[in-house]
Each structure stands twice: as C-alpha cells, then as structure tokens.
Amino acid sequence: MSNQFDQIPFGAAEFADNPEPRCPCLLLLDTSYSMSGAPIDALNQGLVAFKDELAADSLAMKRVEVAIVTFGPVNIVAPFQTADLFTPSTLATSGDTPMGAAIEQGLEMLRRRKDEYRANGISYYRPWVFLMTDGAPTDSIVAAENAVKSGEAAKAFSFFAVGVEGANMDILAKLSTRQPLKLSGLKFRELFSWLSASLSGVSQSQVGQTVALQSPAGWAEV
Amino acid sequence: MNAKVREVFTLRGEALKLGEIVGQGGEGAVYDLAAHKNHVAKIYHRPLEQQRIDKIRAMGKIKTGSLEKLTAWPTGLVCSKDSKPIGLIMPKISGRKSIHQLYSPKSRRTDFQRVDWRFLTRVAANTARAFAAVHDNACVIGDVNHGGVLVAQDATVRLIDCDSFQVSYLGQQYLCEVGIETFTPPELQSRSFSGIVRTPNHDNFGLAVMVFLLLFMGKHPFAGRYAGTGDMPISKAIEEYRFPYGANAPAVGMARPPSSPELAIVGPRLAKMFEDAFSQRGTSAGRPVARDWVAALAELEANLKQCSANSSHWSLGSSPCPWCKMEGATGVPLFSTVVPAGGATLFDIAGFQRQVDAIPHPGPVPTVPETNVTPDPNALKLKGHARRTNFRAGIAAAVVGVAGLMMAQIWVLGIALGVFLGLRGFLNRDSEAAEYRRVAAEAATQWKNAQTTWMQRAGPDAFDRQKTVLAGLRREWDILPSKRVARISELERNRRQAQLHRFLDNFEISSAKIESIGPGKKQVLESYGIETALDVERNKLYSVPGFGPKTAQKLLNWRKSVEARFVFDPSRAIDPRDIAQIDQDILGDRKRLQGALVLGLEQLKQTRAQILAAREHSRPEMERLRLVLDQSSANVAAISG
Structure with missing residues (x-):
C-alpha cells in the first residue's frame, strides 16, 4: 500500500531547471572535540576552496552534487545540492565520534537521492562517499561496515576513507574495501583541490565509465 | 612540461610569442598569440605522435572556406626551438559559449538572455549546417559533445576541437578515437573507439541528440523513467533503443521524465526524424542527415506562434501551450522575459500606467477542497483496535501458556496454542493499524510541503511584489523633474566651486x-x-x-x-555645460527607468501567466495529494473510532 507514495513529481523543479546528469559526492566529516583548533580550521578552509574550484567549471557546477554529514553528534549540514547552490558553512567541533551512525545516515540519504533521480528521469554517475576522521568510532560500526561492503559490491557507490593524524587506520581499513589514505599534515586544501579536479573529470566523462584518477600524492602519505 | 614554453616557431621558421593562456584541457593548453589577434596556439602536454602530426598537416591542406567559417580549423603546426612539432595554430574564437550553457534552463538564464524557442530552433539548425559542411568535406566529427559547439548571442555556431575530427587526405584516413557516451550511437556503445572508422551516420546520431537537447530544455533523449528494476543509464538506454519519448516507449519499459514535453511539440516531421534517428532503423538504414535537419528545423521555426498568455512562449500553437504547461507544473521559468522591440521615443507614462492597471489581479490562491471519502473496508474492520488490548491479550496468552507448562497438562497447551494464534492475529492487526497511521502521517507531511509550494507558485504574492516594484519605479519617474530642479539649485550654491574647477581645468x-x-x-x-x-x-x-x-x-x-x-x-551665470551635464544625467535616468518600466510590465504579465498556469497544471497533483490525505486520515479515524 505504500506504492502510492513512491513517485511525487511535484517539486521536481530542480530537475526541470537543470536536467544534466548528476555526480553525487557525500562528505562524512568528523567534527568531534579532537578536531578542535588547527584541524577544524584547515577543514573549513578546505571546504571553501572546494566550492571555489568547482565553481571554475561550468559543467561541474551543474553536475556535481555535494552533501555533508558531520559527526559528533550526527548532523546533516547540507543535503544533496548542485555545486552552484552549495555554500560551505563553518563547521564547529563538539561531542564524540559516532562514525557508524553517520555512515548509516549518509548512505540512507544517498539512497533516497538516487530514488529521486530515478523518479525524475535523471541519469547519474557512481556516487562518491568520502569519510574523514581523526579518531576511532565511539559507536558500533558493524551495520555501517556491512552497508559499505554491500554498496561497494553492488557498485552503488565508491567509498573512500581518509585518516587525519590520530585516526585508527586499522578500523578504516576494515570499513572500506579500498586502502584508506592517511592525510599528510593538515593538507585538507590539497585534498579538496584534488577532489574537485577528480569530480570535474568524472562529470565530463561517460556515465558508467571508470575514470583514471590522479594520484593523491599531493595530500596523502603514500 | 611545456609550461615554460614562451616562444614557438612556424614551419617556415617564423617565431611566435605566446601570450596568456586562454584555455586548458586534458590534451594541452591554448595560448593567445601576441602578434596574431585572430589566431591562437594549442600546445600539447605530451610530444605529438607522427600520426597526429600528419593529420594536422593534412587538415591544413584540405581546409575550405566553409570549414574556416564554421569551425576552428587548424591552419598549421608549430614547433619548439629544436623543430619538433608541439602544437598547432587555429583561429581564435571569442564571445561564444558552450552549447550546454544554452540548452539547460538554469545556465541559459544567466548566459543567454532574451532567448526563446525560436532562438533554440535556429541554433539547432545552425548546428546542423555546421555538421553538413564537415560531412561535405569528407570529414567526420566523431567526438560530438556538449563542449564542442560554441554558440554566439546571435545564434550562430562554430565547431571546436577539430584536431580530433576524422579526416581523409590523399587516400589516407586519420581516425577520431575518442567520444562521449551520451552522444555515441548504439552500434558503437560499449566498445573501444580505437581503430574504428567513424561514418557520417555516427555523427548524425550525435546531431539528433544535440537537436533534442536544444528543443527539449536540456533533457537528454534517452534519460527517462525505467519501469524495470535496477538502473537504466543513458548509454544502456541508447544501446537498447529505449527512447522514452517514442511511440514504442511503453513497450520498452520507459516513460518520459515528469512534466517533460511530448515529442509531438516539434510537429510530425521532426518527431518522425527523432524516431528514425533513435531506432534500429537508424542504425541499419541510415539516420536523417544534417541537411534533413536543416530543412525540417527551418520549417519548424517558420511555423512558430507566440502564446497568447505569455509573450516569451513560442510553439506550434497546440493547446495548451507546452511551455505554459511545463512552467505551470514545475515552477521553473524556461525563457527570460522578452521586451517588445521598437516603441515610441516619447514615453507615455499615463498610457503605460493604464496598461499596468489593466492587468487583472490573479486573485487569492485557490483552495483545494476536502474530498468526500469513505474509509477502506479493511480499516473499518480494525475499528476500536487499540494497542493496549493487544498487549493485554498477549500477556493473557503467555500466562495461559506458562500455566499449561507448569501444570504439564497437554490440553492446556492446546488452549495456549489457540491463544497464541489469536495473539498472532492481534499482532498482525496491530501492525496493520500502525501502517495506516504511518501512511497518514506521511500523507500529512507531503500535503503540508505541497501546500507551501502551491502557495508560492499559485498564490498572488509574486504578482503583488512585481506591482510594488513597478510602483517604486513609477515614483522614481515622477520625481525626475524635481530632481533636476534640485540639482540645478545645488549648482547655484556651488557656483564658486564650479567656477574654480572650470578654471583649474584650463x-x-x-x-x-x-x-x-x-x-x-x-x-x-x-x-x-x-x-x-x-x-x-x-x-x-x-x-x-x-x-x-x-x-x-x-x-x-x-x-x-x-x-x-x-x-x-x-x-x-552657471556654466551651460554644467546644466547640459545635469540634463544628460536626467536623460540617462529617464532612459533607464523607461527600460525598467517596460521590462517590469512584461514581467508582470509573465508572472500572472505563470501563476495561472501553475493553478491549472499543478492542480491535478494537488487534488491527488488531497485525496490521499483525506483517505488516509479517514482510515485512521475509522481505526481509532
């Protein structure tokens, strides 16, 4: 009986206005207390640079969609929206590190967004999920781990884990099917610059095709 | 590695100084040439392969007048100091924007103002003309894409990235080994481009996609809703001929995106051409060629009529107007307001005000009345069903069961089983009741959201705001004469200062x-x-x-x-030049205000048309949501009653 609620074209304005294929990018960002000071400042500056660099590419502006979920506690800072509408807000630190809940929440948002694409006849690229943390989860990550693994297996998204100094890299390795990357120093700016360039590359490419990514050597310890 | 190149040489040894970078791409960077205003140099990041060098040479040989006019055809190689070819020279193209900035409504509003469907039709025809010129010269574009066509504000187009074209010269074929999937024909999907000889028929698929994108508000012809399970990416839909706008769409499980126009809005001739281009026939028997598109699009443009409700809407005159319908259903303005050209030089403000006042107010937002519904028969069965009863029944069953075990009496266990089954029935009914409540809550939220949107789109607020804007402009207009007087009396007061300035200026x-x-x-x-x-x-x-x-x-x-x-x-006396300056300024203000008033009036008309369109075309969806709300709350009322 819930089928009658599935497709609601009312409010499809954003897709009528901009029918370009979408390239969703979900950022799961650790904003627990341990990120206070220099790390959170670097992260905030990185997000501003991210927006600026996406803005330089008129096609990426229409295709790349950014969503941000922060954790400590879990909070949806920005729902999925195209890069031209995305304005980075200054993140503050608080609380512990409920990483598991944040991943689950983020992936659920992603699933819903994809349903909206389908209902509105919008084609999309394989979504990117970026997890960034400087610690270890303070909640259970069993469900999150399963969701990541099954999503990767189904090619529902690509999941990348990035550890900031102090992160438990073993747990990140367990979570993600890819090798987690370690941020060298506080090179958030370089990371986001790389991310923006990669997303621009993906958004110019063919839906469904894999794009050769640039090396993350500029920001990650290799 | 070529970042430090500052000077390049033509084959004849002429030195060329590189200026600013005007563009960057995956293959290379494009530089201004200090001494040649009409040309630019593209310098590749990687050393050029012999094949590419030969191709650029060949292109220089076969260039014709029409190719030069319609494309950025390379004119020759450039070399580094050691005479190694590192790039090419091509005409500089400026003041144009990528075609994707024109076809999606969002970027169109900022990048191409004063554009209506006539303009889009013209650009489509001009694109087809450019394709025809390339094909006439025995070349194939190959990599048709959203960035390869540049459009000017006068609707003329030029093709760029010509060094990737497929070129034939003296029996030698130089291939195009790249492509973008969404413009690639079904017969080339899911395979590598390397070694493939491209044909004009391949290009004609890409051209059909481009024309479709232009005419259908940036919607890709193969992006639709898929009835099957899983995803239907554009490339797969192309390969499997699943054209959601075609007559065959239901049979292949596809539906158009919500509130997209029907294929019929382009008229029967073009509709058939799209069907041909996107079907199996197109692959086997050949798709419509560039010349066919030129003729059919010119015919379309000649038959376009202005919508009586909204002056920025042009269509074949079908009823309802497809753009009123789409704008009404989505709330997205598809074309910018176009101010009628001409008009008397003497602006009649009283007559203008009469025109403004003559536009009827759209009236308050219509309500979508409550519907008369009867609860589901199933919901009625759950009447009086409350959680607590279930809970008590559950406890009762458990107590009987435990008692039976304690007494070790088989027959008591039988009763327990009976109670258990009853309990399970209760539990089922409990979850059914909960489902009714969930559905009702969801319907309420959806109704609330829809109502907010409805108020915005169908309510008179936008109209009232526009009237306030016009009233403000009118006030500014009315005080222009007193503004002049005030400035002249200020001059009077500052006469000494003015004389001094004049003196110093000598x-x-x-x-x-x-x-x-x-x-x-x-x-x-x-x-x-x-x-x-x-x-x-x-x-x-x-x-x-x-x-x-x-x-x-x-x-x-x-x-x-x-x-x-x-x-x-x-x-x-006051220097007459100063008074002339004031009059000049006031005249400037007058012109600016006149323009703003005329535009404001058109916007007021358009706003009203959009509000009325929203009332008409969003209403069915509102009525549907209202019915769902009323039905689900009636069901819940029946259960709780």
Whole structure:
C-alpha cells in the first residue's frame, strides 16, 4: 500500500531547471572535540576552496552534487545540492565520534537521492562517499561496515576513507574495501583541490565509465 | 612540461610569442598569440605522435572556406626551438559559449538572455549546417559533445576541437578515437573507439541528440523513467533503443521524465526524424542527415506562434501551450522575459500606467477542497483496535501458556496454542493499524510541503511584489523633474566651486612649466588620467608609480599657485555645460527607468501567466495529494473510532 507514495513529481523543479546528469559526492566529516583548533580550521578552509574550484567549471557546477554529514553528534549540514547552490558553512567541533551512525545516515540519504533521480528521469554517475576522521568510532560500526561492503559490491557507490593524524587506520581499513589514505599534515586544501579536479573529470566523462584518477600524492602519505 | 614554453616557431621558421593562456584541457593548453589577434596556439602536454602530426598537416591542406567559417580549423603546426612539432595554430574564437550553457534552463538564464524557442530552433539548425559542411568535406566529427559547439548571442555556431575530427587526405584516413557516451550511437556503445572508422551516420546520431537537447530544455533523449528494476543509464538506454519519448516507449519499459514535453511539440516531421534517428532503423538504414535537419528545423521555426498568455512562449500553437504547461507544473521559468522591440521615443507614462492597471489581479490562491471519502473496508474492520488490548491479550496468552507448562497438562497447551494464534492475529492487526497511521502521517507531511509550494507558485504574492516594484519605479519617474530642479539649485550654491574647477581645468600639465616634472613624468601622469591642474590631488598622485611625497608636493605647489590666481565672478551665470551635464544625467535616468518600466510590465504579465498556469497544471497533483490525505486520515479515524 505504500506504492502510492513512491513517485511525487511535484517539486521536481530542480530537475526541470537543470536536467544534466548528476555526480553525487557525500562528505562524512568528523567534527568531534579532537578536531578542535588547527584541524577544524584547515577543514573549513578546505571546504571553501572546494566550492571555489568547482565553481571554475561550468559543467561541474551543474553536475556535481555535494552533501555533508558531520559527526559528533550526527548532523546533516547540507543535503544533496548542485555545486552552484552549495555554500560551505563553518563547521564547529563538539561531542564524540559516532562514525557508524553517520555512515548509516549518509548512505540512507544517498539512497533516497538516487530514488529521486530515478523518479525524475535523471541519469547519474557512481556516487562518491568520502569519510574523514581523526579518531576511532565511539559507536558500533558493524551495520555501517556491512552497508559499505554491500554498496561497494553492488557498485552503488565508491567509498573512500581518509585518516587525519590520530585516526585508527586499522578500523578504516576494515570499513572500506579500498586502502584508506592517511592525510599528510593538515593538507585538507590539497585534498579538496584534488577532489574537485577528480569530480570535474568524472562529470565530463561517460556515465558508467571508470575514470583514471590522479594520484593523491599531493595530500596523502603514500 | 611545456609550461615554460614562451616562444614557438612556424614551419617556415617564423617565431611566435605566446601570450596568456586562454584555455586548458586534458590534451594541452591554448595560448593567445601576441602578434596574431585572430589566431591562437594549442600546445600539447605530451610530444605529438607522427600520426597526429600528419593529420594536422593534412587538415591544413584540405581546409575550405566553409570549414574556416564554421569551425576552428587548424591552419598549421608549430614547433619548439629544436623543430619538433608541439602544437598547432587555429583561429581564435571569442564571445561564444558552450552549447550546454544554452540548452539547460538554469545556465541559459544567466548566459543567454532574451532567448526563446525560436532562438533554440535556429541554433539547432545552425548546428546542423555546421555538421553538413564537415560531412561535405569528407570529414567526420566523431567526438560530438556538449563542449564542442560554441554558440554566439546571435545564434550562430562554430565547431571546436577539430584536431580530433576524422579526416581523409590523399587516400589516407586519420581516425577520431575518442567520444562521449551520451552522444555515441548504439552500434558503437560499449566498445573501444580505437581503430574504428567513424561514418557520417555516427555523427548524425550525435546531431539528433544535440537537436533534442536544444528543443527539449536540456533533457537528454534517452534519460527517462525505467519501469524495470535496477538502473537504466543513458548509454544502456541508447544501446537498447529505449527512447522514452517514442511511440514504442511503453513497450520498452520507459516513460518520459515528469512534466517533460511530448515529442509531438516539434510537429510530425521532426518527431518522425527523432524516431528514425533513435531506432534500429537508424542504425541499419541510415539516420536523417544534417541537411534533413536543416530543412525540417527551418520549417519548424517558420511555423512558430507566440502564446497568447505569455509573450516569451513560442510553439506550434497546440493547446495548451507546452511551455505554459511545463512552467505551470514545475515552477521553473524556461525563457527570460522578452521586451517588445521598437516603441515610441516619447514615453507615455499615463498610457503605460493604464496598461499596468489593466492587468487583472490573479486573485487569492485557490483552495483545494476536502474530498468526500469513505474509509477502506479493511480499516473499518480494525475499528476500536487499540494497542493496549493487544498487549493485554498477549500477556493473557503467555500466562495461559506458562500455566499449561507448569501444570504439564497437554490440553492446556492446546488452549495456549489457540491463544497464541489469536495473539498472532492481534499482532498482525496491530501492525496493520500502525501502517495506516504511518501512511497518514506521511500523507500529512507531503500535503503540508505541497501546500507551501502551491502557495508560492499559485498564490498572488509574486504578482503583488512585481506591482510594488513597478510602483517604486513609477515614483522614481515622477520625481525626475524635481530632481533636476534640485540639482540645478545645488549648482547655484556651488557656483564658486564650479567656477574654480572650470578654471583649474584650463591649465594643462603638458604645457605647464613645473619644477622637476619633465616630459617623461608628464607622459606617465597623462597615462594615469592626470592632465590638468584640476586632476592634481594628493591621493591620485600617490597611485602613480615614481611619484613620492617630494615630487607630488612639487605638483601640489603648482596647483596652489594656479589656484591663487582665481577670482570668483558672482555675475557669471552657471556654466551651460554644467546644466547640459545635469540634463544628460536626467536623460540617462529617464532612459533607464523607461527600460525598467517596460521590462517590469512584461514581467508582470509573465508572472500572472505563470501563476495561472501553475493553478491549472499543478492542480491535478494537488487534488491527488488531497485525496490521499483525506483517505488516509479517514482510515485512521475509522481505526481509532
């Protein structure tokens, strides 16, 4: 009986206005207390640079969609929206590190967004999920781990884990099917610059095709 | 590696200085050429392969007048100092934007103003003309894509990235081994482009996609809703001929995106061409060629009529207007307001106001009345069903069961089983009741959201706001005469100042003798706009390079000495040039306001048309949501009753 609620074209304005294929990018960002000071400042500056660099590419502006979920506690800072509408807000630190809940929440948002694409006849690229943390989860990550693994297996998204100094890299390795990357120093700016360039590359490419990514050597310890 | 290249050489050995970078791509960077305003140089990041070198040479040989006019055809190679080819020279194309900035409504609003469907039709035809010219010269574009066609504000197009075209010269074929999936025909999907000889029929698929994108508000012809399970990416839909706008769409499980126009809006001739281009027939028997599109699109443009409700809407005149319908259903303005050209030079403000007042107010937002519904029969069965009863029944069953075990009496266990089954029935009914409540809550939220949107789109607020804007402009218009009077009386008061300025302005630095200011310094001053004694101000001087406090002081002293010779003449009237300046300014204001008023009136008409369209075309969806809300709350009322 819930089928009658599935497709609601009312409010499809954003897709009528901009029918370009979408390239969703979900950022799961650790904003627990341990990120206070220099790390959170670097992260905030990185997000501003991210927006600026996406803005330089008129096609990426229409295709790349950014969503941000922060954790400590879990909070949806920005729902999925195209890069031209995305304005980075200054993140503050608080609380512990409920990483598991944040991943689950983020992936659920992603699933819903994809349903909206389908209902509105919008084609999309394989979504990117970026997890960034400087610690270890303070909640259970069993469900999150399963969701990541099954999503990767189904090619529902690509999941990348990035550890900031102090992160438990073993747990990140367990979570993600890819090798987690370690941020060298506080090179958030370089990371986001790389991310923006990669997303621009993906958004110019063919839906469904894999794009050769640039090396993350500029920001990650290799 | 070529980042440091500053100078390149033509094959004849002529040195060319590279200027600013005007574009960057995956393959190379494009530079301005200092000495050749109409040409640019593309320098590749990687050394050129022999194949590519030969191709660029061949392209230089086969260039024709039409190719030069419609494309950025390479004119020759450029080499590094050691005579290795590192790039090419091609015509510079400026003042144009990528075609994707035109076809999606969102970027169109900022990048291409005053564009309606006639313009889009013209661009489509011009694109087809450019394709025809390439095909006539035995070349194939190959990599048709959203960035390869540049459009000017007059709807003319030019093709760029020509070095990737497939070219034939003296029996030798130089291939195009790249492509973008969404413009790639079904027969080339899911395979590598390397070694593939492209044909005009491949291009004609890409051309059909491009024309479709232009005519259908940036919607890709193969992006639709798929009835099956899983995803239907565009490339797969192309490969499997699942064209959601086609007559065959239901059979292949596809539906158009919500509130997208029907294929019929382009008329039967073009509709058939799209069907042909996107079907199996197109692959086997050939798709419509560029010339066919030129003719059919010209015919479409000639038959377009203006919508009676909204002057920016042009269509074949079917009813309802497809753009009123789409704007009404989505709330997205698809075309910008177009101000009628011409108009008398003498603006009749009273007549204008009458036109504004003649536009009827759209009235308050219509309500979508409650519907008469009866609860589901199933919901009625759950009447009086409450959680607590279930809970008690559950406890009762458990108690009986435990008691049975304790008494070790088989027959009691039988009763327990009976109670258990009853309990399970209760539990089922409990979850059914909960489902009804969930559905009702969801319907309520959806109704609330929809109502907010409905108020925005179908309510009169936008109309009222526009009227306020017009009223503000009208007030500004009305005070123009008093503004002139005020400025002239200000001149009167500042007569001394004005005379002084005029006096100072008569002393040109170039002909003055000023200590330690030679001809060189004078030239520098002139280039910074400091030409007369009037311009000599401390702040201005400090921004001129080479003018420290000492030199500046010399100039200021000179100004002072000039100023000392000034005598105010109270009998002299205001300089007529100053009055002329005021009149000029007021005339400028008048023109600006006149333009804003005319545009504002058109926007008011358009806003009203959009509100009425929203009322008509969003109403069915509102009625549906209202029905769902009423039905689900009736169900819940029945359960709780």
